[in-house]
Amino acid sequence: MTALLSVRDLRVTLRTPGTERVQALRGLSFDVRPGEVLALVGESGAGKSLTARTVLGLAPHGATVTGSVRLDGRELVGAPPRLLRSLRGRRMSLVPQDALAVLSPVHTVGGQLVRALRSVHRMSRAQARRRAVRALDRVGIPDAARRAHAYPHELSGGMRQRAVIAMATVNEPALVFADEPTTALDPPVQARILELLCGLGEETGTALVLITHDLGVVGGHADRVAVLYAGRHAESGPVEHVLRDPRSPYTAGLLAALPPETAAPGGPADRLLPAIAGSPPAPGHLPRGCAFAPRCPLAEGDCRTLEPSPVPAGDPGRLVSCHRWRDLPDPAHSLYTGTPRRAPGATVERGPA
Structure with missing residues (x-):
């Protein structure tokens, strides 16, 4: 199916209060097909909201945007503001996390x-x-x-x-970005809002890009997921494959931090959820090599000197940006928990890159 939105090598450089300029998005690429739900996932600062606003032509004042963003085959990077204004609301729109802000x-x-x-x-x-x-x-x-x-x-x-x-x-735009649309809402309301948004494709053919920091909300709603870290691609693919068998140590860490559905309230899993050590780097203070290397239990050698590019990771449609994705334990979340366990009936075979 032809992509409705095609983003290629998107880079956004921001002007800081001083003279320094920092690259907040660093070569991001993804497609969105008509009627599908794509989830953009990552911790705060990963570049999810900036990606949405850049596609909509709402990058921060003074930002430099390079790469390609094509909607319906029409290039939006460098497009006149008048054209972008005509597309917002008619062909693409945004659901922000704070309704009172709009x-x-x-x-x-x-x-x-x-x-x-x-x-x-x-x-x-x-x-x-x-x-x-x-x-x-x-x-x-x-x-x-x-x-x-x-x-x-x-x-x-x-x-x-x-x-x-x-x-x-x-x-009835062709594309809707929903940026953390259920923040500060009660869980029952959150569920209804997500069902409503993710049903747009079946009702009107609208494609949805769901922006969230929580992989837990993605499983029952999205078709595909792209995990971002420090403004770059970490992993992407069909939701059921990424959640069942992550290929990136970062994705594995996010999944390890999710409470098991079967955990008893107040039990050990409730009290002692594993967490990824450290914090994401600031855009102006990125480490050499892989940006996740200082927090990654598998990092060694070229992880600290060479930045990984997205490569095929076995299954069709799977991409991972990691030098050592083949070295992940089975299951991958045990890298953080030390307690190997798998969903009933799941089988995993990691193919060649």
Whole structure:
């Protein structure tokens, strides 16, 4: 299937308060296909949100962007601001993690949806209002016609987030970025919001890029996953393969830190979850070689001198940026836990690179 979005060797250099310039994205490449859900995963500072905003043409002021970003085959890097503005909302949009950051406090929710619609389509205010109410109803806001007259502060956190999703999808864009869309929401509301977002592909054909730091939310929602570390690719592939058999020591560490589903509340697994030692490096203070090497239990030799590039890792569609991916234990998370265990019935054969 032809990619809807194709990102190749994307690099973003940011201007710091001093004279130094730091590279925050370092050669990132990925594709997004129509109707699929791609998850971008990594710790804070990995470059997930910056990737989304750069694709949308919203990179920070003074940033230098190189590489290629193609939407529908059209190059966006270096495109005129007028073109990018015309694409936002119509062909691509963003669901941020803080709904109040984008909802105007002095306009009703329905009024903001009406403006979003009329900025793209030639329609009367009455037509736009009817469509706005349908959009609010589609995202599960009860009594949508009445809620359309409400101001953001009159809605609960979950309803505000649904209203932002309605605003991001009311024009049925081809591509939606959802940046930590369930932050600060209660677990039941989180689950409903994720189900809603990830169902967009089946309902409207919209592709979704789900940005999260938590691999635990990815398993039941995404089709493919790309794990980022220090602004670069660490691992990518079909979700079921990456979660079952990670090839990157970094991905293995993220998975090791997830609570086992069968752990009893208050049991040892609840209290003593393993963690990756250390912290991600700041963009201006990257180590030589692999950026993960100072935290990696397997690092040695060329890990500390040569930065790894993405290479095929056996299964179709699997890529890993690691010199020693073949040396991971089986299962990989035991690198951190020391307790080899596998999901029932799972079998793994690591093929040649």
